[in-house]
Amino acid sequence: MRIRNKYRKPTALRCIAGSRCLMSNVVWSLVGLLVMLHLYTLLSHTNVQSRVARSSSISRNPLISELEEVEEENIQMPPPRRRSPRAAKRKPKKPTTLIDEFLDESSQIRHIFFPSMKTAVDPMNAVGNESLYYHPGQIWLDTEGNPIQAHGGGILYDGISRTYYWYGEYKDGPTYHAHKKGAARVDVIGVGCYSSKDLWTWKNEGIVLPAEENDETHDLHKSNVLERPKVIYNDKTANYVMWMHIDDANYTKASVGVAVSDSPTGPFDYLFSKRPHGFDSRDMSIFKDDDGVAYLIYSSDDNSELHIGPLNEEYLDVTHVMKRILIGQHREAPALFKHEGTYYMITSGCTGWAPNEALAHAAESIMGPWENMGNPCIGGNKIFRATTFFAQSTFVLPLSGLPGSFIFMADRWNPADLRDSRYVWLPLTVGGAADQPFDYSFGFPLWSRVSIYWHKRWRLPSRWSA
Numbered sequence: 001m002r003i004r005n006k007y008r009k010p011t012a013l014r015c016i017a018g019s020r021c022l023m024s025n026v027v028w029s030l031v032g033l034l035v036m037l038h039l040y041t042l043l044s045h046t047n048v049q050s051r052v053a054r055s056s057s058i059s060r061n062p063l064i065s066e067l068e069e070v071e072e073e074n075i076q077m078p079p080p081r082r083r084s085p086r087a088a089k090r091k092p093k094k095p096t097t098l099i100d101e102f103l104d105e106s107s108q109i110r111h112i113f114f115p116s117m118k119t120a121v122d123p124m125n126a127v128g129n130e131s132l133y134y135h136p137g138q139i140w141l142d143t144e145g146n147p148i149q150a151h152g153g154g155i156l157y158d159g160i161s162r163t164y165y166w167y168g169e170y171k172d173g174p175t176y177h178a179h180k181k182g183a184a185r186v187d188v189i190g191v192g193c194y195s196s197k198d199l200w201t202w203k204n205e206g207i208v209l210p211a212e213e214n215d216e217t218h219d220l221h222k223s224n225v226l227e228r229p230k231v232i233y234n235d236k237t238a239n240y241v242m243w244m245h246i247d248d249a250n251y252t253k254a255s256v257g258v259a260v261s262d263s264p265t266g267p268f269d270y271l272f273s274k275r276p277h278g279f280d281s282r283d284m285s286i287f288k289d290d291d292g293v294a295y296l297i298y299s300s301d302d303n304s305e306l307h308i309g310p311l312n313e314e315y316l317d318v319t320h321v322m323k324r325i326l327i328g329q330h331r332e333a334p335a336l337f338k339h340e341g342t343y344y345m346i347t348s349g350c351t352g353w354a355p356n357e358a359l360a361h362a363a364e365s366i367m368g369p370w371e372n373m374g375n376p377c378i379g380g381n382k383i384f385r386a387t388t389f390f391a392q393s394t395f396v397l398p399l400s401g402l403p404g405s406f407i408f409m410a411d412r413w414n415p416a417d418l419r420d421s422r423y424v425w426l427p428l429t430v431g432g433a434a435d436q437p438f439d440y441s442f443g444f445p446l447w448s449r450v451s452i453y454w455h456k457r458w459r460l461p462s463r464w465s466a
């Protein structure tokens with residue numbers, strides 16, 4: 001027999017209506033919600049931690065640990081130039097920055113940014129222990145002893161010939177300004193191609209897509225602009241397909257051009273140019289995913305955002321699918337890569353030929369949303385990191401057999417003499433927790449950190465082989 005305790009107060013739960021009942025429901029719901037949140041946090045923490053642990057185990061790979069050593073760089077500002085007291089009175093001197101020095105052709109420290117021919121890296125005449133060492137910013141000679149001309153370029157690994165091909169802007173001509181306000185330019189000469197088995201010794205394969213000398217209406221007429229050529233292989237059509245930025249001297253045409261060849265060393269047949277998806281398109285790149293689908297990514301809407309969309313099966317055109325990403329962020333020079341199912345990208349800001357700060361971005365789907373992860377540059381010094389080591393991204397090359405390790409390829413533009421622009425190749429690794437992710441899952445970053453390490457001189461791990 002149940003004895004009713006007449007002194008027991010009726011619980012709020014048992015009440016049928018009234019504010020007390022409501023209050024208690026709210027309190028219990030809140031408690032439930034908090035418990036669930038806590039559980040979710042724990043779960044996502046474990047998830048993220050295991051992802052981070054997985055990727056940081058890559059960083060502990062002894063093969064690449066020396067690439068990840070942080071190297072400092074100390075650049076002293078030159079003493080201020082002497083000015084006559086009259087000049088000083090007329091125009092008080094603004095404090096100069098290292099970027100001003102970098103852009104000043106007559107700077108006393110120019111040799112730091114653009115070391116002379118005396119220090120050129122010559123793979124054919126490398127003595128002893130100099131072999132296979134990259135020297136970012138130093139002149140780099142091909143197998144014939146000429147400075148490599150492959151600016152704004154990218155690399156294709158050709159499985160058929162087991163060879164790397166480096167394509168880029170062949171800029172070996174005089175720099176001039178088409179008019180007073182025009183950007184520094186070199187007439188179009190064409191797309192240069194170099195081949196290599198070791199990613200260090202490069203043989204000149206010639207100009208695989210030459211400029212048009214006479215027909216002024218042709219996209220490739222020398223008075224126009226051809227920038228950032230990239231080549232991918234189409235397994236279905238057995239064609240090498242090149243996409244590039246095509247423009248007029250004032251950058252108002254803002255289009256992409258497409259060319260095709262049945263050989264990696266060309267010649268490439270130029271097909272057409274267009275504004276992809278009907279939008280203006282300037283800095284661009286293409287990316288071939290593991291499933292064979294290729295994508296075009298380009299700066300659009302006056303460089304204020306990026307657009308990304310798949311190419312058709314032949315890689316000869318875009319489709320109607322396109323997503324706008326990094327809207328309002330004014331990024332260019334996109335260099336896309338993938339690691340463990342996550343897409344990553346390095347971009348630059350928009351400051352013409354002058355260097356600026358790189359950003360890393362990540363996405364679960366290539367079509368976005370893309371998140372910012374902050375500046376990936378490590379080492380050098382503050383100004384090195386704030387200027388992408390005085391260079392601008394162009395391509396990120398995965399190192400086969402070293403998951404999570406890549407070569408970051410960038411251009412150190414020399415607007416006074418564009419043909420003398422330098423290559424800044426540095427190790428890029430994906431691993432460890434991102435330090436400045438915009439997207440947090442209850443306090444834990446969603447992405448692995450992308451790091452680009454400054455080195456004055458470095459080489460691929462000695463046991464790495466193409």
Ligand code: DGJ
Pocket residue numbers: 152183227228283332333351352353392
């Ligand atoms: C920045 C771009 O990234 C380069 O490819 C080139 O178009 C320059 N602007 C021209 O100023």
